Amino acid sequence: xxxxxxxxxxxxxxxxxxxxxxxxxxxxxxxxxxxxxxxxxxxxxxxxxxxxxxxxxxxxxxxxxxxxxxxxxxxxxxxxxxxxxxxxxxxxxxxxxxxxxxxxxxxxxxxxxxxxxxxxxxxxxxxxxxxxxxxxxxxxxxxxxxxxxxxxxxxxxxxxxxxxxxxxxxxxxxxxxxxxxxxxxxxxxxxxxxxxxxxxxxxxxxxxxxxxxxxxxxxxxxxxxxxxxxxxxxxxxxxxxxxxxxxxxxxxxxxxxxxxxxxxxxxxxxxxxxxxxxxxxxxxxxxxxxxxxxxxxxxxxxxxxxxxxxxxxxxxxxxxxxxxxxxxxxxxx
Numbered sequence: 001x002x003x004x005x006x007x008x009x010x011x012x013x014x015x016x017x018x019x020x021x022x023x024x025x026x027x028x029x030x031x032x033x034x035x036x037x038x039x040x041x042x043x044x045x046x047x048x049x050x051x052x053x054x055x056x057x058x059x060x061x062x063x064x065x066x067x068x069x070x071x072x073x074x075x076x077x078x079x080x081x082x083x084x085x086x087x088x089x090x091x092x093x094x095x096x097x098x099x100x101x102x103x104x105x106x107x108x109x110x111x112x113x114x115x116x117x118x119x120x121x122x123x124x125x126x127x128x129x130x131x132x133x134x135x136x137x138x139x140x141x142x143x144x145x146x147x148x149x150x151x152x153x154x155x156x157x158x159x160x161x162x163x164x165x166x167x168x169x170x171x172x173x174x175x176x177x178x179x180x181x182x183x184x185x186x187x188x189x190x191x192x193x194x195x196x197x198x199x200x201x202x203x204x205x206x207x208x209x210x211x212x213x214x215x216x217x218x219x220x221x222x223x224x225x226x227x228x229x230x231x232x233x234x235x236x237x238x239x240x241x242x243x244x245x246x247x248x249x250x251x252x253x254x255x256x257x258x259x260x261x262x263x264x265x266x267x268x269x270x271x272x273x274x275x276x277x278x279x280x281x282x283x284x285x286x287x288x289x290x291x292x293x294x295x296x297x298x299x300x301x302x303x304x305x306x307x308x309x310x311x312x313x314x315x316x317x318x319x320x321x322x323x324x325x326x327x328x329x330x331x332x333x
Contacts, residue, residue: 018287020035
């Protein structure tokens with residue numbers, strides 16, 4: 001538990017981005033190898049913030065071991081749906097964990113993936129809200145590829161877009177996760193599918209490692225230019241977070257002890273404020289990205305940092321940034 005006081009502890013929060021998994025070997029990256037409902041609830045309790053509800057994001061967790069390859073990701077939707085049912089019972093506290101679920105299918109399978117998406121909707125019911133098919137890729141091998149090992153130019157591929165075309169038909173949204181040099185691909189994707197709601201994860205994946213190390217000013221200039229272009233697309237929203245990952249221009253994951261919320265807020269503020277200025281509070285939502293961002297900070301400090309950044313906002317603006325925008329985007333009742 002952090003020894004800093006909880007700021008604005010009654011402010012209602014919908015955390016629109018967290019993961020649950022059992023992932024042997026990920027401990028080498030400083031992450032817990034088991035992170036399930038009990039661990040997340042302990043995080044929430046120790047954090048002391050008013051987390052009313054959450055949205056689960058795919059983490060390649062609990063895929064089916066057997067059966068057709070294209071159906072194996074259904075296991076994760078089944079798992080998250082079970083967690084949501086446990087949480088909705090009220091037996092595990094007031095927070096409605098996994099009230100919304102974002103799963104994964106391989107959209108690169110093309111038009112045929114429509115039938116698979118229908119199965120995810122059938123399994124997840126009203127809780128199943130969308131798909132994330134991650135695309136992080138860089139020419140330089142010092143920059144890690146995404147957790148699903150995407151090919152170069154995933155979001156531009158014709159087969160991917162044939163699969164993507166089914167999302168609006170089924171009332172599903174899309175979480176875009178890629179690195180900042182790939183933002184033009186998201187812009188083009190949003191233009192090609194104006195009827196599909198897209199949310200940009202982790203402020204667009206700002207890089208600060210490999211060939212981007214020591215170039216924070218140039219990276220910020222390129223990133224902010226494309227963020228503002230992307231924000232011109234009315235079907236795109238943005239998640240404010242994900243900056244604790246050891247990918248960007250921050251070294252908080254190397255600090256011992258972990259930095260407090262003042263340090264985090266000072267570092268993250270330019271990126272968050274740029275996004276809010278471009279998208280507005282109706283299309284911007286704070287996220288935790290836990291446990292991944294836990295390598296840089298604890299849950300209390302993370303939300304305190306977000307509250308420090310938003311300190312100058314009105315009560316209505318805070319309500320949007322911390323709760324309402326997420327609930328609207330993910331169609332939470």
